[in-house]
Amino acid sequence: xxxxxxxxxxxxxxxxxxxxxxxxxxxxxxxxxxxxxxxxxxxxxxxxxxxxxxxxxxxxxxxxxxxxxxxxxxxxxxxxxxxxxxxxxxxxxxxxxxxxxxxxxxxxxxxxxxxxxxxxxxxxxxxxxxxxxxxxxxxxxxxxxxxxxxxxxxxxxxxxxxxxxxxxxxxxxxxxxxxxxxxxxxxxxxxxxxxxxxxxxxxxxxxxxxxxxxxxxxxxxxxxxxxxxxxxxxxxxxxxxxxxxxxxxxxxxxxxxxxxxxxxxxxxxxxxxxxxxxxxxxxxxxxxxxxxxxxxxxxxxxxxxxxxxxxxxxxxxxxxxxxxxxxxxxxxxxxxxxxxxxxxxxxxxxxxxxxxxxxxxxxxxxxxxxxxxxxxxxxxxxxxxxxxxxxxxxxxxxxxxxxxxxxxxxxxxxxxxxxxxxxxxxxxxxxxxxxxxxxxxxxxxxxxxxxxxxxxxxxxxxxxxxxxxxxxxxxxxxxxxxxxxxxxxxxxxx
Numbered sequence: 001x002x003x004x005x006x007x008x009x010x011x012x013x014x015x016x017x018x019x020x021x022x023x024x025x026x027x028x029x030x031x032x033x034x035x036x037x038x039x040x041x042x043x044x045x046x047x048x049x050x051x052x053x054x055x056x057x058x059x060x061x062x063x064x065x066x067x068x069x070x071x072x073x074x075x076x077x078x079x080x081x082x083x084x085x086x087x088x089x090x091x092x093x094x095x096x097x098x099x100x101x102x103x104x105x106x107x108x109x110x111x112x113x114x115x116x117x118x119x120x121x122x123x124x125x126x127x128x129x130x131x132x133x134x135x136x137x138x139x140x141x142x143x144x145x146x147x148x149x150x151x152x153x154x155x156x157x158x159x160x161x162x163x164x165x166x167x168x169x170x171x172x173x174x175x176x177x178x179x180x181x182x183x184x185x186x187x188x189x190x191x192x193x194x195x196x197x198x199x200x201x202x203x204x205x206x207x208x209x210x211x212x213x214x215x216x217x218x219x220x221x222x223x224x225x226x227x228x229x230x231x232x233x234x235x236x237x238x239x240x241x242x243x244x245x246x247x248x249x250x251x252x253x254x255x256x257x258x259x260x261x262x263x264x265x266x267x268x269x270x271x272x273x274x275x276x277x278x279x280x281x282x283x284x285x286x287x288x289x290x291x292x293x294x295x296x297x298x299x300x301x302x303x304x305x306x307x308x309x310x311x312x313x314x315x316x317x318x319x320x321x322x323x324x325x326x327x328x329x330x331x332x333x334x335x336x337x338x339x340x341x342x343x344x345x346x347x348x349x350x351x352x353x354x355x356x357x358x359x360x361x362x363x364x365x366x367x368x369x370x371x372x373x374x375x376x377x378x379x380x381x382x383x384x385x386x387x388x389x390x391x392x393x394x395x396x397x398x399x400x401x402x403x404x405x406x407x408x409x410x411x412x413x414x415x416x417x418x419x420x421x422x423x424x425x426x427x428x429x430x431x432x433x434x435x436x437x438x439x440x441x442x443x444x445x446x447x448x449x450x451x452x453x454x455x456x457x458x459x460x461x462x463x464x465x466x467x468x469x470x471x472x473x474x475x476x477x478x479x480x481x482x483x484x485x486x487x488x489x490x491x492x493x494x
Contacts, residue, residue, distance in 0.1 A: 001025040005046040007037040009055045034061045046076050053082035070097045077118040148318030162188040169305045170283040172312030175362030178283040186239040194238030197231050202247040220269025232265045235278045245282040253298045260304045315357040322353045329368040342372050344380040346398035351382050354392040
């Protein structure tokens, strides 16, 4: 059940409560000396602490126990009990972080219920902490796929500005991952434990968007039967992400400008300003300068939003990242979800590398998901790819051999990245690329890149097995003949 540390200077009380808790299946550490209890807190790391308030009838040592128990990592849930209850001490205990405050003598059922509630609360808090850690880990920008020079420039910028309060305008075509960059900025900032609120400005009509952003008072318009908080209020202390900002109506642009300038919002039908502490991130897939010239976007708002611009390159501008993205979606998304070890032939990979991907990373993900759903086996071939890609089949090299996916090299999520290392990225996952890509002026064919990665991985596995080729073949999931053939190809290439 739970580890419970109990401290009370009345020995009979300690014995009674200890027996009661052990009957419920809890592991109990009973103490009648508060100094010994203080020392035991770090040793036992209890989940629940039950402490008398006045341990020597004159001094509220229970508050000292409370402070140290709440300072543990993770903090313990504390229940204060006392035979000298007052409203003042109860209020003080709750202010200092006590979960509950019980007056002696208490009823057994009341005590058991309090323990159950304390454990439920502790479980909820632990789960919340875990989820936040996982969420932060998911959006750490130094773990996102991609190693092309333009992507490295993006992540250098994110690293520099994530923990500032500057307004940022994220620019890029549809499907390049603008919202994921916004989340990376939020979850790597001091605002990470406050809300992240995204909204697509093109998805709602003007009157509804106004109410969603700024809130409304009851009776402000037909259907406004209750007061409503706007998203700016909901995001207080955190970040609001305004996607497709270029589509925002002119009237709302002026209201947004006031929020950026004055840090305050006014609900629809209300004249009272409400102060908000919100960081604004905006994104667009169109050129706002053109909208400014056309008169459809306010120039002063544009300059307020464009404090720090971050431009995300299209996939066609970073073709060397295509294999990394494909392997990521195969392993970290599809295989992880279905439990099937999907693979891809070299020919299919070459074909994917030849396509321009106008839908960018999102289109690649959709193509991989489609191929995995339609393929007859667990190996993706050219015929399994979308019809638009079949035109490249006769124009690229490669054959039906299966690409050995270097999991250790591409998918090592536990490897620490030195603080001085260059951040690497792509906008759809958590892979760490194997090595820096060549400068744009020194690009090379996709098949050469894939061959280099395969050779590097083969050598790593052979080193891991001490040169035992049979064991290496088993780890790689290929026949011994296939391994010898690939090693022979490597020697010939050298």
